[in-house]
Amino acid sequence: MKKKYLISIEALHLIAGFSLIASGVLVYFIDGVEMALSWAIFGAMYISMCDVGEKEMSDEKLKHVSHLVRRLFGYLGALFSVALLLFYINKVFL
Numbered sequence: 073m074k075k076k077y078l079i080s081i082e083a084l085h086l087i088a089g090f091s092l093i094a095s096g097v098l099v100y101f102i103d104g105v106e107m108a109l110s111w112a113i114f115g116a117m118y119i120s121m122c123d124v125g126e127k128e129m130s131d132e133k134l135k136h137v138s139h140l141v142r143r144l145f146g147y148l149g150a151l152f153s154v155a156l157l158l159f160y161i162n163k164v165f166l
Contacts, residue, residue, distance in 0.1 A: 077143070081126050084146035089118030091153035098160035111156075118149065 079087075092115030100108035126134070133139060 079147075079150075081143055081146045084143075084150040085118050085121045088146070088149040088153040089115045089120075091115070091150070091157040092118060095153065095157045095160050098157070098164045101164050102160070115153070118153070 093112050094115075096108045096111030096115060099111055126139075129139070
């Protein structure tokens with residue numbers, strides 16, 4: 073039986089990606105176009121990774137160490153990118 077996660081790895085990559093792109097838009101007003109493009113490119117890479125296919129994986133692959141590591145870093149990437157977005161919102165608007 074497949075384990076149901078609170079948030080799928082695909083959703084975590086989408087959260088991280090869109091948060092990083094939004095951070096890139098906000099950092100434009102702080103550091104200029106170079107940093108804005110850097111964050112936007114990084115966010116776009118996360119969004120492009122969102123189609124991992126976790127739903128089609130076998131139980132064996134879901135339990136494999138490499139998938140667990142990818143899941144851990146998916147959560148960290150989503151968490152850190154949302155934190156970065158909130159930091160830039162605070163810096164630009166408050």
